[in-house]
Amino acid sequence: MTVLDARALNRATLARQLLLERAGLPVLDAVAHLSGLQAQEPQEPFLGLWSRLRAFDPAELSDLLTGRHVVRTHLMRRTVHLVTTDDVLAWRARHDGMLRQRVLGVYRRELDGVDLDELAAAGREILADGEPRSMPELARAVADRWPAAGPRPLGEMLVAALLPTVQLPPRGLWRTRAGVRYALISSWLGRDIDPPAPDGSDPVGQDLVRRYLTAYGPAASADLRAWCGLAGLPGAVSAVREELVAFRDERGRELLDLPDAPRP
Numbered sequence: 001m002t003v004l005d006a007r008a009l010n011r012a013t014l015a016r017q018l019l020l021e022r023a024g025l026p027v028l029d030a031v032a033h034l035s036g037l038q039a040q041e042p043q044e045p046f047l048g049l050w051s052r053l054r055a056f057d058p059a060e061l062s063d064l065l066t067g068r069h070v071v072r073t074h075l076m077r078r079t080v081h082l083v084t085t086d087d088v089l090a091w092r093a094r095h096d097g098m099l100r101q102r103v104l105g106v107y108r109r110e111l112d113g114v115d116l117d118e119l120a121a122a123g124r125e126i127l128a129d130g131e132p133r134s135m136p137e138l139a140r141a142v143a144d145r146w147p148a149a150g151p152r153p154l155g156e157m158l159v160a161a162l163l164p165t166v167q168l169p170p171r172g173l174w175r176t177r178a179g180v181r182y183a184l185i186s187s188w189l190g191r192d193i194d195p196p197a198p199d200g201s202d203p204v205g206q207d208l209v210r211r212y213l214t215a216y217g218p219a220a221s222a223d224l225r226a227w228c229g230l231a232g233l234p235g236a237v238s239a240v241r242e243e244l245v246a247f248r249d250e251r252g253r254e255l256l257d258l259p260d261a262p263r264p
Contacts, residue, residue, distance in 0.1 A: 004218060004247045004255060004263075012263045016215050018052035020264065025053060027060045028084065031070055035211045036083035039072050042172045045082045058174035065169050068189060072167040074160040077229035078102040080167065085189055092164045092185065092193040094204040098229050099161035107153035114146050119154065120162040124184070132168050132181035135159050164193050205236030210243075210258065218247055218257035 004012070014020040018030065030053055031037060037045040050056045064070045071088050075081045078099055083091075104111060122142045127133065133141075139155030146154060159165050164185040170178040186192045197203055212224050221237055237256070247255045257263070 001254075002247050003250065005250055008263065009218065009249060009255075012218060012261075013216060015262045015264050016217060022054045023052060027053065027056070028064055028069055031064075031082060032084045032087065034215050035208075036075065036081040036087065039080045039082040039172065042072075042176075043174075045172075046174055062169075062173045062176075065172055071185070071188070072172045073165065073185070074099060076227060078160055082172070088166070088185065088193070089189065089191065090194050091204055091208070093196050094202075094208070095228075095230065096161070098231070100157075102229065103153075103157045103161045107149075107156065110149050110153040111157060114149050114154075114157075116157070116162060119146070119157065123158040123163050127163065127165075127182075127184050127187070130183065130187045132183045134179060134181055138182065202232075202236050202239070205230070205233050206240050209233065209236050209240050213244070213256065213258050214261065217261060218255040218263070220249075220253045220255055222253075 011020065017034065018025070023030065025033065027049060030049060031045075034048075034052075037048045039045050046058050046061060049061060050058075061070070065072070068085060070082055070084055072080055072082055073088055073092070075083060075088070075091065075095055100116065119142065122145060123138060126138060126141045135155040135158075136151060138158055139151035142154055142158070143149075143151050159182050163182075165182040166185055166188050168181045168183055168188065170176045171180055172178075194204075208228060208230070209224060212227055213219060216223070216227065221234065224233060224237070225231060241256070243258070244256045245259045247257065249255055
């Protein structure tokens, strides 16, 4: 099996991430190619795209946000990411279990005894009017039913896990300071997120494998898991393995890749 040394991996990773040289892609295509950008800090995506694209105009990204072509949402690893509308609709349900477990990992004691399905229903009822709300506003609206939990755990479980939400502009616009206001994805985008596959297959997981390798490969399975935070992807990797080629790095780890992906 071919061994890729550190320099070969460095060149390949930089090329996939559009960091070896600036690309001439439209902004929306670049966000899709990268499978989203980290956006905990609202201005991060602008810097990330300026680093990657020729003649990047920050106003284009702001227009995509206000035009609802990209959204800010809790997704990979429960962190805020900027992703395309198509991707959040397709991927959000696949991340549901991980998002719940990550919030519980922080607030398990506070949320002990809280029926999460009831909490989700209460949150949906409040947001059903389509009016955006901050996390504290949403938490206070349900806190009377679960006073022992405290508003912060209730709020984080609602906006980061139980409810498919997005952070609305002006949050995330270029050189704009704004608080975080949430709305349901269905309200903001006019349609519900895609449901899980009914037959138990995992087409979204398989798509995530391919998309990750497109933007960040060659990579080990552990790298994929670290990127998205999803533990249940071995089946997806197995399902697409025949499409992939394998290498090893200098530590002996198996690296998977798309056969025609650039490895300069």
